[in-house]
Amino acid sequence: MSQVISSRVDTHRKIAFLDATAGVLAKHMPAISAAIGLVVLWQLVVWFFKVPAFMAPSPIDVAHAFEQNAGILWTNTLPTLLEAVLGFFFGNLVAILLAIWFVHSSTAEKAFYPIAVFIKAIPIIALAPILVLIFGNGLAPKIIIAGLICFFPTLVNMVQGLKSASPAMLDLMRVLSASNSEILWKVRLPSSMPFLFAALKIAATSSVMGAIVAEWIGSSFGLGAVIIEATYNFRSPLLYATVVIAAALAVVLFFIVSIVEARMIRWKPTGSH
Amino acid sequence: MLGAAKLMPSVPRTEPAATAVSIRNLSVRFGDRSNEFTALSDVSVEIPEGAFVTMLGPSGCGKSTLLRCVADLVHISDGSISVFGRSPREAREGRDFAFVFQDATLLPWRTVLDNVRLPLEVGKHAQSGDHADPHELLAMVGLKGRENALPHELSGGMRQRVAIARALITRPRILLMDEPFGALDEITRDRLNEELLRVWQETGTTILFVTHSIPEAAFLGQNVLMLQAHPGRVKEFMKVELPFPRSLAVRDTVEFIRVTAHLRGLLEECL
Numbered sequence: 001m002s003q004v005i006s007s008r009v010d011t012h013r014k015i016a017f018l019d020a021t022a023g024v025l026a027k028h029m030p031a032i033s034a035a036i037g038l039v040v041l042w043q044l045v046v047w048f049f050k051v052p053a054f055m056a057p058s059p060i061d062v063a064h065a066f067e068q069n070a071g072i073l074w075t076n077t078l079p080t081l082l083e084a085v086l087g088f089f090f091g092n093l094v095a096i097l098l099a100i101w102f103v104h105s106s107t108a109e110k111a112f113y114p115i116a117v118f119i120k121a122i123p124i125i126a127l128a129p130i131l132v133l134i135f136g137n138g139l140a141p142k143i144i145i146a147g148l149i150c151f152f153p154t155l156v157n158m159v160q161g162l163k164s165a166s167p168a169m170l171d172l173m174r175v176l177s178a179s180n181s182e183i184l185w186k187v188r189l190p191s192s193m194p195f196l197f198a199a200l201k202i203a204a205t206s207s208v209m210g211a212i213v214a215e216w217i218g219s220s221f222g223l224g225a226v227i228i229e230a231t232y233n234f235r236s237p238l239l240y241a242t243v244v245i246a247a248a249l250a251v252v253l254f255f256i257v258s259i260v261e262a263r264m265i266r267w268k269p270t271g272s273h
Numbered sequence: 274m275l276g277a278a279k280l281m282p283s284v285p286r287t288e289p290a291a292t293a294v295s296i297r298n299l300s301v302r303f304g305d306r307s308n309e310f311t312a313l314s315d316v317s318v319e320i321p322e323g324a325f326v327t328m329l330g331p332s333g334c335g336k337s338t339l340l341r342c343v344a345d346l347v348h349i350s351d352g353s354i355s356v357f358g359r360s361p362r363e364a365r366e367g368r369d370f371a372f373v374f375q376d377a378t379l380l381p382w383r384t385v386l387d388n389v390r391l392p393l394e395v396g397k398h399a400q401s402g403d404h405a406d407p408h409e410l411l412a413m414v415g416l417k418g419r420e421n422a423l424p425h426e427l428s429g430g431m432r433q434r435v436a437i438a439r440a441l442i443t444r445p446r447i448l449l450m451d452e453p454f455g456a457l458d459e460i461t462r463d464r465l466n467e468e469l470l471r472v473w474q475e476t477g478t479t480i481l482f483v484t485h486s487i488p489e490a491a492f493l494g495q496n497v498l499m500l501q502a503h504p505g506r507v508k509e510f511m512k513v514e515l516p517f518p519r520s521l522a523v524r525d526t527v528e529f530i531r532v533t534a535h536l537r538g539l540l541e542e543c544l
Contacts, residue, residue: 168378175344175372177365177396186395190382267382268425 057237062244065237072226072238077245080223083139083211084253087146088203095151096196099158103188104180109159120152124210128217142214142222149210150203154196161195162188197261204253212246223249291357293447293479294320294343298352301338301505312338314504315352320481322357322446325473327482327494329536331543335505336483336498337451343481344372344449357446366397370447371440375455377432379424379439385411386420389439403444410438413472430461437472447479455485463521466492470519487540491515491532492524499536501543508543511535 025032039059045051046058053061066073098116102109124145131141165187173183215224223246230239301313313335320326328336341347343354345361356364364370371392379388389407411417414434424432433453440448454462466489473480484490490497491513499508513532515523523529 166376166378168374168376169380171346172372172374172378173395174346175365175370176392177368179395182395186391187380190380193382265382267423 054234054236057240061237062240065235065241069238069241073241073245076221076223076226076242077249079139079142079221080208080211080215080246081249083142083214083222084146084207084249086139086143087148087210088150088207088253090143091147091150091207092154092200092203094147095154095199096158099155099162100184102159103162104184116152116155119148124149124213125216128214131214132217137218137220141217142211142219145214146207146210149206153202153206154199157195157199158192161192164195165191193265197257197265200257201254201261204257205250208246208250208253291322292319293322293324293357294318294481295355296320296339296343296352297354299339299342299349299354300351301335301342301347302350311504313342314506316500316505316507317352318498318507318510320479322479323477324495325470325480325482325493326496326498327484327490328498328500329484329487329490329540330500330505330508331502331540332485333505334500334502334543336500338505339500340449340451340481340483343447344370346372368392368396368443369445370449371443371445373433373436373440373448373450373453375452377424377429377436379432379435381424384421384423385416385427385435388424388435389442391439392443405442405444407438407442410441411435413441413475414438414468428461430457430465433457433465434468437469441472441476441478445478447481450480450482452483452485454489462489467521469493470517474518487533487536488524491529491536492519492521497536499539499543509539 043059046056051058057065098112102113127148128141128145131144135141135144165183169187169191170183173187178186211222212224212227215222216228219225223242226242227239227246230236230242296316296318299313299316300311303310303312316335316339328339330336338347342349343356343361345365349361354361356369359367359369379385380391383391386407389410393404408417408420411420414437416431416434416438419427419431424435427435436453454465457465469480470493472478480493482490482493484493494513495517496510496512498510500506501508515528515532
């Protein structure tokens with residue numbers, strides 16, 4: 001009897017799971033069919049116009065490249081992922097700490113904000129060789145560039161987020177004789193979270209871009225190096241495969257940040273009701 | 274509701290009342306010398322302990338500023354304020370008063386219960402043991418069962434009830450309220466007015482209540498402090514001759530209408 005019940009529960013669970021999957025599929029059906037349609041169109045264009053593979057490989061060629069270069073792609077994805085993740089971590093950490101300092105000292109803000117803007121204004125592609133000269137050809141310059149790319153949007157958003165606490169909220173904390181650190185931990189930091197995550201989502205994708213751009217400058221490993229090598233050797237299918245992996249990496253990081261955001265922020269800002 | 278009486282230090286009303294807030298020759302000026310603005314000029318008033326005083330006046334008369342001076346949120350230019358014989362700053366640090374703002378100012382990421390408990394977590398006196406039970410307070414303001422709700426799940430009136438419960442958690446001797454029901458609809462406002470009177474009678478807390486509504490000022494106040502503008506100064510400190518306990522029905526009596534008519538007349542003189 002109990003077996004019957006448990007198997008029934010199991011079936012219910014399976015059905016619920018299938019329902020959920022079907023629901024997700026149904027929700028994203030337009031996006032999925034559009035993507036499949038574009039890939040098919042690409043294949044047809046390559047076939048119809050007899051485009052040579054080095055100029056623009058067909059999706060089938062790219063799939064073959066994945067299969068043939070699985071080893072190369074895998075060993076070069078790992079360092080790029082590591083650089084992007086470390087750059088993401090340190091770039092955002094420095095930005096958050098700096099933002100906290102700016103909010104507590106307007107002198108610091110006046111002194112260093114313009115410098116931050118100036119650093120942001122330097123094209124990353126121009127900065128990469130300088131950092132390679134200073135830090136050599138290892139992981140360090142790539143992590144720094146990935147970090148620099150993350151740094152600025154997070155700094156701007158975090159400063160705004162920390163200042164987003166309403167004057168009434170700060171009055172309340174003053175009436176309660178709260179200290180500056182209590183105001184920071186209980187009011188400013190929590191109210192900055194939506195702003196922070198908006199920046200972290202940008203940083204998640206751009207950190208991968210930063211790592212790859214850094215690898216273009218005389219690197220012997222990483223997806224950036226594979227891109228350069230595949231381009232110079234006309235190995236276009238491999239080039240495309242690398243691009244697909246780089247994009248997938250950025251999308252995965254973006255989703256991880258989105259999931260963390262959904263778990264952390266369950267409240268709605270006061271203005272939104 | 275009867276249980277609430279033991280929540281607060283109730284003030285025996287038979288004794289001659291001591292002074293809760295004493296304001297002497299208070300002036301407040303904003304801005305620098307070239308562009309100075311006098312918000313309050315030579316204001317003197319004594320608020321007895323346990324009183325319910327409503328503050329009324331045309332906009333720009335400085336009634337909110339006066340309240341914020343008592344709460345040590347605004348710098349005093351001249352004169353003095355004493356709260357139970359102490360400076361506003363000492364009174365603030367000693368948690369003599371609590372403040373209720375026009376906006377509920379709840380922390381949106383905290384549950385109702387955690388919002389009510391906030392005053393116990395911050396400030397120098399966070400650890401001192403003497404405080405009310407948050408569950409009992411929420412029951413008193415009619416929010417039993419909503420302890421774990423988030424502020425955005427509540428209506429405006431409910432959020433303001435949470436703010437009142439939060440203000441009462443430290444058993445303040447004075448409750449400073451700055452147009453707390455100003456943003457609410459009239460029905461909610463009426464109910465909260467009645468409930469506030471009930472809370473006042475159960476707790477014996479001194480209440481200073483800023484409003485821009487004449488009926489609200491007359492219905493709630495034992496006394497009405499009328500201010501006039503440019504510069505903000507006292508027009509009249511008058512007693513409202515209506516018996517307690519008051520219910521909403523009192524507003525339909527001739528006596529009540531006489532009070533509001535008098536207040537309206539004073540307000541027009543201010544313009």
